Amino acid sequence: MSYLYTENLTKVYPNGVKAVSSLDLEVQRGDVYGLIGPNGAGKTTTIRILTGILNPTEGEVHFDGNPRLDLNSTGYLPEGASFYRFMKVKEYLSWTCSLYDVGGVPDRVERSLDIVGLRDLGDRSLDELSKGQKQRVGIAQSIVHDPDILILDEPTSGLDPIGKEKILSIIQDLTREGKTILTSSHILPELSRVCSSVGIIKEGEMVLQGSMKQLKKKFxxxxxxxxxxxxxxxxxxxxxxxxxxxxxxxxxxxxxxxxxxxxxxxxxxxxxxxxxxxxxxxxxxxxxxxxxxxxxxxxxxxxxxx
Amino acid sequence: MKKEFKETRTQGVIFTAVIIFFGASSVLMQKFIPMLVPEDLAEAFTPSLITGLNDYVSNTLQIGSVVAILITISAIAGERESGTLELLLARPVSKFQILASKFTVRASYVILGNIVAAGVTWYYAYYLFEPFSIGKLLMSGLAMGAITSFVLGLTMIFSAWRSSKLTVAFWSGGISLALAILPTVRSPYDMMSPFKYGDIARRVLFQGVTPLGYLKNIGILVGFTLFCLTISLYVFRTSERIS
Incomplete structure (x- = not known):
């Protein structure tokens, strides 16, 4: 059985727009799953349903045998994430960590800063960081509580090539640690570097899904x-x-x-x-x-x- | 809760400063206006503690309600506007906890602010006019804290509903004003306005109020506030507005 999967997931917004339609998604434990699709395909809506931010109109999400994603075991980075400008980096990560059912907050904060290479900027205000640094804080906040699964919505969006490279290399490091990662993007060369399986979504429907090996064999x-x-x-x-x-x-x-x-x-x-x-x-x-x-x-x- | 205190502490200080200023200045103005205006006009003013305290209650309730709206409009609408709500909703924290922490922090500012303002007003009233019971002023301050907390609860509904702070201010300001006017309408509609029960803040100073009567009015105000918070929670839970 898949680690994370959806059955017949459908989302119709109050204005009648059907953003996701009967979507069946399957992510195996330890996978780096790339959710691919053009703009407006329904990637973000799917991710928001998975994280419980939106309720599906129909269908179900299953995670590790449970009827929904366990938010204590999930790290999430939304597209273009915003943070509290009045907080400093370490303070923000400590606060984030305190919301989860975990101990040893200072050590976890230091470790997550090490992973994203921001140890020297821990005492800097979030308002003073560059876009690339903020994105790395975004990854740090998503891993600070050591989640089993990471959901990253367009993690490299709007970054310069160096910033993109850093984020991709962090994702590769996290994969080596055995994390399951679901990431979305429409920048395919980046995804092909890190993904072990992909799902192609179009107009809210899953049109193709499988491991990279299977797909390359097929194509x-x-x-x-x-x-x-x-x-x-x-x-x-x-x-x-x-x-x-x-x-x-x-x-x-x-x-x-x-x-x-x-x-x-x-x-x-x-x-x-x-x-x-x-x-x-x-x-x-x-x-x-x-x-x-x-x-x-x-x-x-x-x-x-x- | 810690994050809320940090985020809103400036607003809490502003609230307290504003109501201390308007509360204390009501008594000070009463005493010193005759000295500030030309002599022929001064004769028209007779400094009176009763008028000063009456002004204190009116000013604190009016200005306090406006400032309460201003510090609450950003509670959830502000998180939407700044784009931080999405991450907050993906944490293992319920919408009830989010709403409760935002309300509790603001209500504590409002109640403490009103009690501090009552203490400062008592200090000036005591020294400028005559010895006066601090207990009555503190009870009045607490009652004003209760009515202002209702305004917070009302604003929470619109903050949970809309994304634009301006829209939240428009709706909560408009409805607060309508409810404040309602007690001037003849019975039985005045019973529907929490501001009618908020009048206990004035009555406790100038009329004899039994402890039971006082607690009954405070209880009704708390009930109105809890009703608003229940609606806020329903609106927040059903709303899919993220930004």
């Missing part, structure tokens, strides 16, 4: 960009005849450069390069791009649209 398409000094006559037609090749496209404005879409990424790495070298073409350049989370996402979205 094992690869794109191979090749360049030649010369090619034999009928090159394009010959390549298109190969059983594992889906499509050959000549790049416009580029002399003898093609993008070959291959259905099987195993073949893209071994059989195709061998064929290109053995068939008398003067190959000068080859770049293999395996399916990324972005490709999976785009294909799922296009598939849904069609």
């Amino acid at each position: 094992s398409r690869a794109k191979v960009e090749v360049g030649f000094e010369s090619v034999v006559e009928g090159f394009e037609a010959d390549v298109e005849k190969l059983e594992y090749v889906r499509d050959v496209e000549r790049l416009e404005g580029e002399e003898l450069r093609y993008v070959i879409t291959v259905n099987d990424d195993q073949a893209a790495g071994s059989e195709l390069p061998r064929y290109l070298l053995d068939s008398g073409n003067a190959l000068t350049y080859l770049d293999l791009n395996r399916a990324t989370l972005e490709d999976i996402f785009m294909e799922t979205m296009e598939g849904e649209r069609s």
Whole structure:
């Protein structure tokens, strides 16, 4: 049984907008689960239902055999989180920790500051911090009580590349500690770095869900960009005849450069390069791009649209 | 609760300072206005402790209610406006605990502020006019604390309902005003206004009030306040407004 899962989760707002529709989500213990979807897909509403901030119109949330998420075992960071400006960093974390059923508050505060790399800023007022530092305080407040599960809504939103990198590396460290993490984003390259499984949500519905391995296997398409000094006559037609090749496209404005879409990424790495070298073409350049989370996402979205 | 005290301590100090100023100044003005105005006008003023204390009750109730609204509008609406409510709701703290801590902190400012103001007013009344029972003034202060706490409870309803502090101020100010006017309407509608029972703050100073009569009025005011808090809790629990 999954650690956290929902059954038929539906949320209709009082104005009639159906934000989430019959959503079944499954997160395994120790997973880093990425909830992916375009803006307005229902990610934040789903997260707010999971954390008990909103009540579902229909459906249920199950967590570790219980009918709802145990807030004492949950850390939460909302998108664009705001903190009490009149508090200092350590004071805020101590206050947060005091709301949970845990002891040893000063040690927990120091440890969480260490994890997010803000030990030196503990006595600084929250109002004086940069956006990136505030986001790290946000992570610190979500882990200060040592929760089993972390829910992070767009944790890298609005941060500069260095800030994003720091947050992603903190998430990776927390994963190594065995935390279960559910995070949402629409910035896919970031998620693909940290996630072990993903759920793609569109217009409130879960359209695809599974581990990254399963999804990559399912979408094992690869794109191979090749360049030649010369090619034999009928090159394009010959390549298109190969059983594992889906499509050959000549790049416009580029002399003898093609993008070959291959259905099987195993073949893209071994059989195709061998064929290109053995068939008398003067190959000068080859770049293999395996399916990324972005490709999976785009294909799922296009598939849904069609 | 600790966070609430820290967040609102300036407001508590402002509340106390304002009602001390208006309470004590009512007695001081009564004594010194004849000395401040031209001689021909001074004859029209006869300094009187009764008039001074009457002004003290009126000013404290009016100004105290306005300041009470101002310190309460931000209770929950302020958390929504600043975006901190979402994190607060995701903590293992019930909405009842959130509401109760916000009300308790503000009510303690209001009650303590009124008692301190009563003490300061007694000091000036005693030395500027004549020896006067401090017990009566403290009972009056406590009664004003009770009526002002009702105003806090009423404001809590709108703070739990809306996001904009201006809207909360509009609704709670408007309804408080309507309820304050209600006792001037003929019976039986005046019975529906807590301000009618708040008049005990004046009666305890100038008329004989039995302890039972005093406690009955305070009890009714507490009842009105608890009624407002129950509605606030219902509104807060059913509201899905986060920002």
